[in-house]
Each structure stands twice: as C-alpha cells, then as structure tokens.
Amino acid sequence: MRTQAAYETVDMMLNMGPQHPATHGVFRMVLTVDGERVVDVTPHIGYLHRGSEKLAEHESYGQVVTLFDRLDYVSNLNNELIFCRAAERLMGVEPPERAQYIRTILAELNRLASHLLFIGTYAIDLGGMTPIMYGFRERERIQNLFESVTGARMMHNFIRIGGVKEDAPPGFAPRVRALLDDAERGVAEIDRLLTFNEVFLARTRGVGVIDAPSALSCGLTGPSLRASGVAYDVRKDYPYEVYPYLSYKVPVGENGDCWDRYYMRVLECYESVSMVRQCLDQMEDGPVMAQMRRIARPPKGEVYVHGENPRGDIGVFLVSDGTDKPYRVKVRPPSFCNLVALRPMMRGAYIADAVAILGSLDIVLGEVDR
Amino acid sequence: MIGTMRGLLTTARWLLRRPVTAHYPEQHMPVQERYMGFPALLTDDTADEPFCTGCMVCVRECPTQCMSAQMHDNPKFADGSSHRRKIIEEFEINLNRCILCGICVDVCSFDAIEMSYEHELASYARAGARADLTLLLEQGKRYVETSGWTPANPEKNSAGAALAKKAAAAPAAPASGGNEESA
Known part of the structure; x- marks a missing residue:
C-alpha cells in the first residue's frame, strides 16, 4: 500500500511565448501551474527592445517624433501628441487653436481605431473569429482617413512641435462625419455580436478580478483601471488640448473583471465618436502652426507631461540641455505599467483564462519594450 | 443561445453584401492624394535637369541615414541655361532603411x-532597394504625371523663371563677374 506522499504533486512550470499568437507580440510568460490552476506568473519582456529612449538622445526634436510613432504602434498619433506637448511645454509654445482641434480629432480617431483592434483581437483570444473582421473593416476606414490627412496609414509624423504638419484637406469635416456614422454603426454591430454573448460572458465574467485598491497600487491606468471603479482619466483630471471644451462621460466599471475591462473600451468608442463630432462643430479656421523657429531648441530644463492613451496614462519626462537634441527622454508606457497587475489578476485563475486576462490588458509590445 | 443566434444573424446579413476587401496583386487600392510613398527626385523641365543641388540637408536630417548625395559643378550654369551653380551628381536612397517620415521633403528648400x-x-535584384539618381528621377516623373505636382516656389527654384528674373533685374548690361553672386 502506497503512502499519501506518493500521490503528492509538484507545481509545473509552463512556458508561454514569446512566439505565441495570444501574447499580441513577443511577450513571454512563465506560468507556474498546479493542475489547471495558475499559481504564479513571471512575465519576461524585452524581445522587442529597440532602445528608443537612447536613440532619442541622438536625434533632433523633430526626428524624435518618428520614434514615438513606433512605441505604441496602434495609436501612433496619441504618442506623437504626448512628445510634442512635452517639447512645447519646455519651449513655452502654445499651438494655435485649430491645430489643437485637429490633434484632438486625430487622437480620438486613433483611440477609436485602437479600441476596435482590441475588441477584434480580444474576441480572437477567446475563440470568436468574426468580430475581428468587423473591427478591421472599421479601422481600415479610419486609417484611410489618416492617409488622406497625414499621408501615412500608421507612421504619420504629422503632429509637430508647435502644431501640425499641414491643415486638414478640403472636405475633411464631411468625410469625418460620414466615417463617424459608419464607425458608430460598426461598433454597435460588434457590440451586439459580442458583448452579451453567453459564451463570451462565461469566459470573461468574474475572470481576472482586481479590486480598486490593488489596481491603484499596481499602477493600472486607463480603461483597465476604470473597469475597477476608479474614475481616473487624464483627459478629465488634467485636461489638455481642447478636452476641457468637450462634454463626455468617463465610463466606469464595477467588478474589475475581464468583461468590464472589455466593456469600458466599447463604451469609450462611443464617447470618442461623440467627442470628434463636438470638435468638428467647434472647429474654426486659422493657422495650424505656432510662430517659432524652424529647428526646435528648447531652453535648459526638464518637464514631465502626461496624457491619456488608449491603453492608459502615458507620460514623457524630457530633459533638455539647451541643444537641438534632448538630453534624456523617459517614457512611462501605460502597457508596461499595466503589466504589473498581471500577477495579482492571474493568481488562482485557470490556464485557459490566462490568455483572456492578458488580452484584457490590451498590451502593445512596442511600448512595453520600447 | 440568443447571443449565438444573434451572431449568426449578423454574419448571415453580411453574406449578401459586397466585400470591402480588394484582392491585392490583381487589384490595387488607390492611394490618397497626400500619400507619402518613397522619396523621389523631381526634374526641372525648364532646364531639363534635377532641381536637386546636392546641398545635403536631407541627408543630414534623415533620421535613419538612408541617403547619400554628391554634387558637382553644373555645366549648364557655365553656358547660362540654368541658375544652379551646383547640381547633383550621385544620389542614392536605400529604400529598405527609409521610414517614409517625410522629413527630407520638409527640409528641402529647392523643391x-x-x-x-x-x-x-x-x-x-539583390540591390533592388537601392535607388540611384536615374531611378529616383524616373519615379519623380511618374509622380508628377499622376499628381500634377508643381514646384511650391517656382520663381526661386525653376530655372526658366529664375533666369528670367535675373535678366529683368540686370537689363541689357551683362555685368561681369558680380552677377554670379545672385545665383
């Protein structure tokens, strides 16, 4: 007869990634599993490290914008905006009002595009193949619009220190309005398809729960934090650009589970649509570039500027030594900071839910690794 | 169950609509007017030579150092058919390195x-992405044809206009030597 010790099990290490489709890039998790349960998770990052912060020290301010395009590569304009705002703050330049409106419109449209991609890929993570088709369809329209405004679908280099590269093309407002109607319908379609689907609910409700105090202590920001019931939004709390002139709600969740994190983003899509409409109503003609020297050369000093990205609170710490190149650029990437919450969320979850939890944080590895 | 049925209904509705995708190699989506593809060099038709003087500003400002350029004395300046003293001799862009940021276009003051x-x-070709001067000018010609591009600053950069202006400024009296300063 065997003793009880013979039946005792040991925890198993399970490697997930870096080449795993559900990690949205090259991200590696080492899961410690006890049967079907995850006991612990160790994230490994750095597979997409390009040294953007160091590279920025060797490039002029205008060139650094191209590096910021490539941090969070699904919300490029939001990234450009945050760097340009930091440099403007340092130089004491205020972009003209029309430029601010154009920037806000583009940033919100980019948020919409990013969330549409999230909704699609999140459904794929959970085994639903259809929503990504609709998500991509709407996102493609937005990218076509970006192409007509900035000249590029993804790497725009459009937002400049002191304004934007050029004015919106003729027929911009009606085109955006038509796009918004389409996008709203498209989001509603995905919403109808996915949000209250029984299978989707079963996979996401009560999975990866994180309560408000621990979410805050992990440094979660953005929709992932708001899902836990904390109404923190940089656009509302530290307004920038033309956000103070817009009326919008900040959707706040209750349970802090995967479904809430998903639903916050769906609701934000509708808010973004309404924000862009308000911007188009309020926008007036005028210059799009502030009066300044062609080559940006901020005075000696340092500045920290943050803003609301689709993924959360992005911050840029910029130190200038008075030359035309930044002395130091430090980015606080929301995806990277949100990954801290991975461990408390994943402990005790099923292995199958690991993908659902990681997907609900909506990380972009270009930003995590920089 | 209801959610699943609703999903199937949405899918079924799309079965009857036209697809929004294009089959790429056969079908090309048109690009937008402001589309930024690979950089190309433009030809000044009034002097039948490139606008580029090889001033190297774009080469210096390129964030990825994908370009190289070399200038030489412009023979057409000597015989008076162009206002450009220097002209580009060799220009190479490594299109693999180019990130299509458009900074070279912004900094160029010669259109x-x-x-x-x-x-x-x-x-x-193995080195097919290395575009030399001939290819870049050819691409520029194609771009002018499709976009109807004209120089933003013709009186300064277009040889015909610049020479006419110069002739108007110094009427009939061909100043010796000193006139070259204004070129």
Whole structure:
C-alpha cells in the first residue's frame, strides 16, 4: 500500500511565448501551474527592445517624433501628441487653436481605431473569429482617413512641435462625419455580436478580478483601471488640448473583471465618436502652426507631461540641455505599467483564462519594450 | 443561445453584401492624394535637369541615414541655361532603411525631393532597394504625371523663371563677374 506522499504533486512550470499568437507580440510568460490552476506568473519582456529612449538622445526634436510613432504602434498619433506637448511645454509654445482641434480629432480617431483592434483581437483570444473582421473593416476606414490627412496609414509624423504638419484637406469635416456614422454603426454591430454573448460572458465574467485598491497600487491606468471603479482619466483630471471644451462621460466599471475591462473600451468608442463630432462643430479656421523657429531648441530644463492613451496614462519626462537634441527622454508606457497587475489578476485563475486576462490588458509590445 | 443566434444573424446579413476587401496583386487600392510613398527626385523641365543641388540637408536630417548625395559643378550654369551653380551628381536612397517620415521633403528648400506614390518594394535584384539618381528621377516623373505636382516656389527654384528674373533685374548690361553672386 502506497503512502499519501506518493500521490503528492509538484507545481509545473509552463512556458508561454514569446512566439505565441495570444501574447499580441513577443511577450513571454512563465506560468507556474498546479493542475489547471495558475499559481504564479513571471512575465519576461524585452524581445522587442529597440532602445528608443537612447536613440532619442541622438536625434533632433523633430526626428524624435518618428520614434514615438513606433512605441505604441496602434495609436501612433496619441504618442506623437504626448512628445510634442512635452517639447512645447519646455519651449513655452502654445499651438494655435485649430491645430489643437485637429490633434484632438486625430487622437480620438486613433483611440477609436485602437479600441476596435482590441475588441477584434480580444474576441480572437477567446475563440470568436468574426468580430475581428468587423473591427478591421472599421479601422481600415479610419486609417484611410489618416492617409488622406497625414499621408501615412500608421507612421504619420504629422503632429509637430508647435502644431501640425499641414491643415486638414478640403472636405475633411464631411468625410469625418460620414466615417463617424459608419464607425458608430460598426461598433454597435460588434457590440451586439459580442458583448452579451453567453459564451463570451462565461469566459470573461468574474475572470481576472482586481479590486480598486490593488489596481491603484499596481499602477493600472486607463480603461483597465476604470473597469475597477476608479474614475481616473487624464483627459478629465488634467485636461489638455481642447478636452476641457468637450462634454463626455468617463465610463466606469464595477467588478474589475475581464468583461468590464472589455466593456469600458466599447463604451469609450462611443464617447470618442461623440467627442470628434463636438470638435468638428467647434472647429474654426486659422493657422495650424505656432510662430517659432524652424529647428526646435528648447531652453535648459526638464518637464514631465502626461496624457491619456488608449491603453492608459502615458507620460514623457524630457530633459533638455539647451541643444537641438534632448538630453534624456523617459517614457512611462501605460502597457508596461499595466503589466504589473498581471500577477495579482492571474493568481488562482485557470490556464485557459490566462490568455483572456492578458488580452484584457490590451498590451502593445512596442511600448512595453520600447 | 440568443447571443449565438444573434451572431449568426449578423454574419448571415453580411453574406449578401459586397466585400470591402480588394484582392491585392490583381487589384490595387488607390492611394490618397497626400500619400507619402518613397522619396523621389523631381526634374526641372525648364532646364531639363534635377532641381536637386546636392546641398545635403536631407541627408543630414534623415533620421535613419538612408541617403547619400554628391554634387558637382553644373555645366549648364557655365553656358547660362540654368541658375544652379551646383547640381547633383550621385544620389542614392536605400529604400529598405527609409521610414517614409517625410522629413527630407520638409527640409528641402529647392523643391527637389517629394514623397512619391511608389510604395512597392519588391524587386528581382539583390540591390533592388537601392535607388540611384536615374531611378529616383524616373519615379519623380511618374509622380508628377499622376499628381500634377508643381514646384511650391517656382520663381526661386525653376530655372526658366529664375533666369528670367535675373535678366529683368540686370537689363541689357551683362555685368561681369558680380552677377554670379545672385545665383
């Protein structure tokens, strides 16, 4: 007869990634599993490290914008905006009002595009193949619009220190309005398809729960934090650009589970649509570039500027030594900071839910690794 | 169950609509007017030579150092058919390195370089992505044809206009030597 010790099990290490489709890039998790349960998770990052912060020290301010395009590569304009705002703050330049409106419109449209991609890929993570088709369809329209405004679908280099590269093309407002109607319908379609689907609910409700105090202590920001019931939004709390002139709600969740994190983003899509409409109503003609020297050369000093990205609170710490190149650029990437919450969320979850939890944080590895 | 049925209904509705995708190699989506493809060099038709003087500003400002350029004395300046003293001799862009940021276009003060509509990189040659002066000018011609591009600053950069202006400024009296300063 065997003793009880013979039946005792040991925890198993399970490697997930870096080449795993559900990690949205090259991200590696080492899961410690006890049967079907995850006991612990160790994230490994750095597979997409390009040294953007160091590279920025060797490039002029205008060139650094191209590096910021490539941090969070699904919300490029939001990234450009945050760097340009930091440099403007340092130089004491205020972009003209029309430029601010154009920037806000583009940033919100980019948020919409990013969330549409999230909704699609999140459904794929959970085994639903259809929503990504609709998500991509709407996102493609937005990218076509970006192409007509900035000249590029993804790497725009459009937002400049002191304004934007050029004015919106003729027929911009009606085109955006038509796009918004389409996008709203498209989001509603995905919403109808996915949000209250029984299978989707079963996979996401009560999975990866994180309560408000621990979410805050992990440094979660953005929709992932708001899902836990904390109404923190940089656009509302530290307004920038033309956000103070817009009326919008900040959707706040209750349970802090995967479904809430998903639903916050769906609701934000509708808010973004309404924000862009308000911007188009309020926008007036005028210059799009502030009066300044062609080559940006901020005075000696340092500045920290943050803003609301689709993924959360992005911050840029910029130190200038008075030359035309930044002395130091430090980015606080929301995806990277949100990954801290991975461990408390994943402990005790099923292995199958690991993908659902990681997907609900909506990380972009270009930003995590920089 | 209801959610699943609703999903199937949405899918079924799309079965009857036209697809929004294009089959790429056969079908090309049109690019937008402002599209920024690979940089191309433009030709000044009034002097039948490139606008580019090889001033190297774009080469210096390129964030990825994908370009190289070399200038030489312009023979057409000597015989008076162009206002450009120096002209580009060799220009190479490594299109694999180019990130299509458009900084070269912004910094150019000679209307010499423009982001063309070219965006297909595949080639049969090993060094096919290294665009030399001939190819860049050819791409520029194609760009002018499709976009109707004209120089933003013709009286300064277009040889015909610049020479006419110079002739108007110094009527009939061909100043010896000193006139070259204004070129």
